[in-house]
Amino acid sequence: MRIYKVEKPASIEQIKQITFLMMEQMNSLSINMTEESLLNTVDKALKADSGAEFFVAEKEGRIVGGAFLNTGIGLDKGGPYVWLNDLYVRKDYRRQGIARKLLLKVLYWAELEEFKGIELETGINNAATKRLYNSLGFYDIVSKRYGRTLT
Template sequence: MIRKATLQDIGQLSELFDQYRIFYHKDSDIPNAEKFLTERIENRDSEIFVAEHAGKLVGFVQLYPLFSSTRMKRYWLLNDLFVNESYRGKGFSKALIEKAKEMAISTDACGILLETGKSNDIGNKLYPSCGFELYDKVNFYEWTNN
């Protein structure tokens, strides 16, 4: 079952979020994961959907709002998608993406953007299979201060 995350999910969701961060070579930090996710839900900074199986959260997707000036519409940034290793290959990622697409349609957004590493073989197969197209007409740049 795919549903919107609530504050009651913070415990399990924080554990999944921690696994996600560890996957991206960050140190484990469940207390700050709880704080971060609680703030996102309370402040309505993002939309988080969870995949639940047999009463346990097994995956999540988090989207942040963006806007396209040229299209004069909202875009959604699919920033985080994660399914616990034990539940991969069972359709949870696709179901989470479909829920994200439904939300984009219901908010009259012009689309969903995402980025993934060139070495992410699973993601680079998953996203095209869900209707995403590789957009190579622009250069992507990043500036960070840490």
């Protein structure tokens, strides 16, 4: 198992594999998105100046898990921080510690890059993911996230 940050610019093969992985996640969340649209978004995210990063878990040449994040500046953090948008492992590779390894790699990278914090969210009823996050020092922040799609 190899866990690494995808270097920019990413190869078309990496972009396709990441798109395939994240499409599986979108489908599992019942998010209506075309593969072409997701491919374009992944491609944009992996441009040199996007502020987005992908970390992947690769086994036998196949990407089996991924962490997608964006970086920003947080006034409450006193500087740069990471927002972990997605953490996903293929169903047939779960319960092998891959999500933990991905998150540890992200934490290590963020500390080296001198980020001030990492934030993320998960579903209220996702007990397994909550246990993972709590075991790595994450804690609950009382808030309610809002969103709006722009055209």
